[in-house]
Amino acid sequence: MKPYIVRHSTPHSPYAETPDASRGRLIPEAPSRTRSAFARDRDRIIHCTAFRRLKEKTQVFVAHEGDHYRTRLTHSLEVSQIARSLAHALGLDQDLAETIALAHDLGHPPFGHAGEDELQAQMVAWGGFDHNVQTFRVVTDLEVRYPAWRGLNLTWETLEGVIKHNGPVTHRLDDPAWKAIADYGRGWDLSLDGFASLEAQCAAIADDIAYNNHDVDDGVQAGLFTLADLAGVPLIGPVLEATRRDWPDVDERMIRLEAVRRMIGVMVDDVLAETTRLLAEHRVDSVQAVRTAPRALVQFSPGMLADLGVLRRFLYERMYRHYRVNRTRSQARRILAEMFQLFMAEPEVLPTEWAFAAEGTEARRARAVCDYIAGMTDRFAIEEHSKLFNLDIGLDL
Known part of the structure; x- marks a missing residue:
């Protein structure tokens, strides 16, 4: 039988990550016969449970409010497309950029930032909650789908991009919510004091491009x-x-659809021009030079940043704090607060596997309850709350 041949787009820039030079996986594995290491990471993310749940996790609107509004899943797909386009134009590894983009929201709880705010408030005595850390915990521990390890056993470059796509994080390691990252870094050094790859930076700025545009679309x-x-x-x-x-x-x-399409193009072109300028200015000629650069290199121009600041203020005033959105946020926070407090007081009402995880200290129970709630979709959280607090529909025997 003829051997399989892995065919994928080869990065051509000297500062691009390459799968053949990957620092590998925490638990060594034989390479795939059909995919690069980064493409394999992407596929593991797409097939994991947390990724499927994104289909009913909210961006701004609760997922059941309308079929045409973005969810975390559609947002992640849009981010991955933009990240891949940026990586292609810059001669980077497209699979790695796409992988980090697809993974970046896996740790978001139900009800968007309202859900995150409430879990942070409930967890303040037990280490807090941060969705970026939760994403990392999902891919390194909470996903249990392989007999030989917990998590997805992703490559070093993907894990680095997941936790550092917004820049170095050493200044955050004293935050109790980031203890999991500090602990992990002692076992496998992710160079937390430097910048992540250009592929990860593409994913980060693609997130900004995607949400600013789709929030305009959804708001209208x-x-x-x-x-x-x-x-x-x-x-x-x-x-x-x-x-x-x-x-x-x-x-x-x-007009709306065409304008949003054009605005994405304008922002992408701006990023490519500014990034090309910064790469030349800082004489970046290797992946190591990216990590030791004095700033992130995949950037908007100063003029674009100023314009985006005005747009974000408009969206904040007219959308994110609109009374209809505020009402949903208020309801969402009450739902999560009531469930958290009930599960802490009566862990025996948790599903069996989560009740087992909650055994032991109060801190262990709180983290298990938090993980259970954070994994819920909007719809499941609403239904679970109803079963727990409304007896007439709660008899689930």
Whole structure:
């Protein structure tokens, strides 16, 4: 039988990560006959339980509020597409950029930032909660699907990108919520004091590009503001004006879609130009030079950052703190608080595997309860809360 041949796009930049030069996995494995090490990581993420649950975890709106709003899953797919495009244009490893993008939200609890805020409040006496740390714990411990190890046994480069895509994290290691990262780093050094790969940086900025654009799209669809309200907002305003000029006879829906598409393109082009400038300015010629650089190198230009600041303030005032969104946040926090407190007081009502995990000290119980709740989808959290607190529909025998 002929041997398998791994075919994948080969990075051509001297500062690109390459799977053949990977620092490997914590638990050594034979290489795949059909995939690069980074593509294998990507596939493990796509097949894991936490990734499937993203389909009913919210971005801004609770997942059941409408079929057309973004969820964590659709957001992660959009981020991965943008990250892969950036990596391709910069001559980087596209599989690694895509992998980190797909993994970046695995640790988000139900109900978005409202859920994270509530779990942090409930866990303050037992180490706190941080969704970035939770993502890392998901891929290194909480996913149990292989007989030889816990977690997904991902490559060093993927794990580094998951926890460091926003930059060095040594300044955070004294935060109790980051204890898991400090502990892991003592067993396998992830160079927490340096920047992550350019592929990870592509994933991080792709996240910014994706959420700013889809929040504009979702906000208009939800009726929280109109395209006319955006006319004076930098970046999106000029794009809307140009779109109307080019397509004077199309309806508002098509104007919105075309404008968002164009705005993504404008932001991607800006990142590519600024990143190319920074790579030259700092004379980056290797992966090590990326990690020891004085700043992140995949960046927006100063002008784009200023425009994005205005857009984000608009979205904060008109969307993220709209009374309809505030009501949902309030309900979400009450649901999680009531479940957390009940599970802490009566761990015997937890599902069997989680009741076992909660045995022992109070801190162990709290972390198990937190992990159970953090893994819930929006819909499951609502249904679980109803079963626990509404007797008429709670008889699940």
